[in-house]
Amino acid sequence: MHKFENCLVVGISSRALFDLEEENRIFDEAGVDAYTKYQIEHENDILKPGTGFALIKALLKLNEIGSEERKTEIIVMSRNNADSSLRIFNSIRHYQLDITRAALVSGAMLAPYLEAFNTDLFLSANEEDVQEAINAGVAAGIIYTQHLTYNEIKEIDQIRIAFDGDAVLFSDESERIYKSQGIEAFQANETKNARKPLPEGPFARFFKNPVSDSESL
Known part of the structure; x- marks a missing residue:
């Protein structure tokens, strides 16, 4: 598998990229079959941006700077299967996000896929997945979800990240x-x-x- 050398590889969960709070509620309350059925029935309904949307869009803009060599690669990481993920890819195309790779693991652990893609940073709304990534030696952080309107998604002109030292x-x-x-x-x-x-x-x-x-x- 391509290791994306000299490229910043960021994995993001579909729920961090898009607003999937209602869908997540269905999953929690009614189970995976009801969730999959809902997603298939609404596969042409475009998802609203999630709290990680603006950051991912800004990271993708780095590819427009300077040389033609890609500087960032965004990979959608999801425990969904292909059938329940069509809506996600339709939404990616709608917003013209330059995302062409995904790991759809059908409920399996994400950590092996993070390692396979040589992921530099993983962002997710699921604390368990974030901890799993950290345990595998991959930098990871939680994206806290909330309902946003598209007008509330502001463009990011400059990406600024503050790091703690210890741990x-x-x-x-x-x-x-x-x-x-x-x-x-x-x-x-x-x-x-x-x-x-x-x-x-x-x-x-x-x-x-x-x-x-x-x-x-």
Whole structure:
């Protein structure tokens, strides 16, 4: 499978990209069969943008800057199957999003697919999927969902991302010492290892990606 070298690969769940809160309610209350039936019956109804829509659109715009070489690749990651995902792809085409790849895992674990696509960052509205990605060594974050009108989706001119240090860019070893042994042990450990670089954290690979480290981001 293509590894997208020198390209920022971002996986996003369909529920983070589009407003699927009503559909998610049907899934939770009536089960997968009712959810699939609803999606098939409404496959030509265009989904409203979700809370991650503007960010993904901005990331895709990076491909319009400079050379013809792609700088970002967006992959829709979903536990859905192909039958219940037609509506998602119809919506992608409607909004003219340059997304051509997806992992539809039919209820299986997403982590192996994140690794196969060499994903730098995974965004999802599902906390379990995010934790699964982090456990697999992939940088991941939760997109909190809410109902938005299309007019509320503002264009992003510049992407700005703030990183925490401990347990994000760097490992959580110092934080674990603080929590388990207290402030004095933490300070002693920091003094002892002052010249020793901290091991990488889950977001280190994303931060070091040549695209995320460029002026275009």
